[in-house]
Amino acid sequence: MKFLNSKQKRAILKGLEEVYGITELNYLLVEFGKKRLRAFSGNLTREEIQQLSQLTNIEVIGMYLISRKDNDLRLNFDAVSLLRNQITKSITEINKEQLALWIRGHDLDIATERGIVVLKFQDELVGIGKSNTEKIFNYVPKERKIKTPVPS
Amino acid sequence: MTIMTKYKYTMKPLFEERMHALMPDKTDFKAYEKTIHTPPLDFIRCNTLKISPEKLLEKLKTKGWQVSQLYPKHPEIMLITSNIGPGELGNALEHQLGYYYIQEVSSMLPVIALDPKPDDLVLDLCASPGSKTTQMAACMENKGTIIANDLKIDRISILVSNLERCGVTNCIVTRKDAIAFCTHYSKSSLPKLDKILLDVPCSGEGTLRSSPKTFLQWNPKMIKKLSRQQKKFFAFAVKCLKQGGTLVYSTCTHSPEENEEVVSFALENFPIKAETVHIPLKSRPGLTEWKNDKFHKEVSKACRIYPQDNDSEGFFVSKFTLLGEIK
Numbered sequence: 001m002k003f004l005n006s007k008q009k010r011a012i013l014k015g016l017e018e019v020y021g022i023t024e025l026n027y028l029l030v031e032f033g034k035k036r037l038r039a040f041s042g043n044l045t046r047e048e049i050q051q052l053s054q055l056t057n058i059e060v061i062g063m064y065l066i067s068r069k070d071n072d073l074r075l076n077f078d079a080v081s082l083l084r085n086q087i088t089k090s091i092t093e094i095n096k097e098q099l100a101l102w103i104r105g106h107d108l109d110i111a112t113e114r115g116i117v118v119l120k121f122q123d124e125l126v127g128i129g130k131s132n133t134e135k136i137f138n139y140v141p142k143e144r145k146i147k148t149p150v151p152s
Numbered sequence: 153m154t155i156m157t158k159y160k161y162t163m164k165p166l167f168e169e170r171m172h173a174l175m176p177d178k179t180d181f182k183a184y185e186k187t188i189h190t191p192p193l194d195f196i197r198c199n200t201l202k203i204s205p206e207k208l209l210e211k212l213k214t215k216g217w218q219v220s221q222l223y224p225k226h227p228e229i230m231l232i233t234s235n236i237g238p239g240e241l242g243n244a245l246e247h248q249l250g251y252y253y254i255q256e257v258s259s260m261l262p263v264i265a266l267d268p269k270p271d272d273l274v275l276d277l278c279a280s281p282g283s284k285t286t287q288m289a290a291c292m293e294n295k296g297t298i299i300a301n302d303l304k305i306d307r308i309s310i311l312v313s314n315l316e317r318c319g320v321t322n323c324i325v326t327r328k329d330a331i332a333f334c335t336h337y338s339k340s341s342l343p344k345l346d347k348i349l350l351d352v353p354c355s356g357e358g359t360l361r362s363s364p365k366t367f368l369q370w371n372p373k374m375i376k377k378l379s380r381q382q383k384k385f386f387a388f389a390v391k392c393l394k395q396g397g398t399l400v401y402s403t404c405t406h407s408p409e410e411n412e413e414v415v416s417f418a419l420e421n422f423p424i425k426a427e428t429v430h431i432p433l434k435s436r437p438g439l440t441e442w443k444n445d446k447f448h449k450e451v452s453k454a455c456r457i458y459p460q461d462n463d464s465e466g467f468f469v470s471k472f473t474l475l476g477e478i479k
Binding site: 027039040041042043044048049051052055056057058059060061062063064076078081082099103124126143144146147148 | 202239243245248249250271273294295296297298299301308312313315316317319320321322323324325326327328332333336337340341342343
């Protein structure tokens with residue numbers, strides 16, 4: 001568990017602005033493991049959290065926000081929902097049939113720019129994927145995929 | 153297996169005898185018996201961290217679901233009255249996006265009684281699977297801090313998954329035995345807690361509608377064992393509370409050993425005051441005697457929720473204020 005300082009947070013925010021258009025992160029950012037950043041909005045200070053961690057096992061703090069992989073800042077599925085009012089870039093709209101496939105974990109045959117893609121259905125942001133220009137690869141977490149068959 | 157066979161079971165004789173003692177009126181007992189043999193209603197709680205009840209209502213109605221809001225002061229509590237298929241509530245997009253939590257109405261009562269506010273420092277000592285933790289985060293608007301503790305890693309995984317889905321950002325999840333957690337916390341220089349939710353492991357007599365197997369697992373020895381453990385949880389948890397702070401003790405069982413006996417023990421041993429519990433469901437007062445035991449008279453401020461009174465599950469909720477800090 002490592003708290004990001006303001007310089008590190010600025011660097012993250014700059015990356016998020018470039019890819020997603022996100023300009024504000026009113027959270028304490030905590031690095032959990034090598035690649036995962038979590039967002040904490042609580043009012044315990046860093047010192048108090050450190051002290052708590054000496055008393056007990058802290059499993060997680062706040063919410064899983066971003067993973068850093070292959071130079072990408074990939075927003076977590078739920079972070080897309082949390083920051084949906086700020087996301088203005090990298091959005092690709094999908095239709096009802098594509099949503100039905102997407103939420104069940106299927107990749108989508110949609111041609112779009114290479115890189116991170118935020119999927120939008122009507123007024124909802126429904127997750128994040130990565131495009132190789134011909135296909136959007138599905139990043140819906142296993143436990144969040146809908147288990148019923150695709151409606152015919 | 154049909155729905156009818158799923159809910160067909162017989163009460164163990166001692167269980168039936170105890171329930172008769174709790175509900176001496178024959179008509180009342182019959183109503184209880186009838187209710188626990190029917191499936192529970194489909195309640196959901198709108199997750200106001202992500203969406204307003206008005207917007208969720210609109211979305212659900214667009215899907216063709218019929219939704220009732222039975223409690224005017226709590227528009228977040230919604231009852232799905234249309235016939236929906238098995239798994240449909242959990243597989244809906246709105247659920248996957250964290251717009252609602254599937255939660256039986258009686259299980260929402262402890263948090264309503266605790267009434268956590270933004271900026272409170274709150275402990276949820278036995279937090280998994282997270283229905284009440286996420287409910288508290290919504291009340292607190294993701295401000296303040298919730299420390300959500302549980303013991304087992306598999307239960308914590310479920311808790312974390314639910315916190316993520318609901319967009320909870322003000323929570324720290326810890327893994328420790330409840331008594332060890334409280335022992336260490338109370339001796340530390342960390343700030344004492346404004347509020348504690350003590351929704352303890354119990355025999356689950358109130359959950360027969362959703363979990364009929366509880367019936368088969370029920371035995372009186374387990375109740376005695378749980379009662380001893382619950383008293384310990386209370387005794388150690390209350391030491392972490394600040395003077396003037398609030399503790400809610402709740403169970404999803406009817407057994408007086410796990411409810412009034414624990415509360416009476418607490419009132420007799422700690423500088424606490426029982427508070428009147430304000431909840432939106434019909435409830436009955438805590439018992440002041442059971443079999444040969446007489447309890448502290450303030451126990452009557454606790455609330456017993458019986459399935460037949462509200463067409464719900466059964467629950468027990470009690471609320472306390474700490475009058476003087478415990479060293």
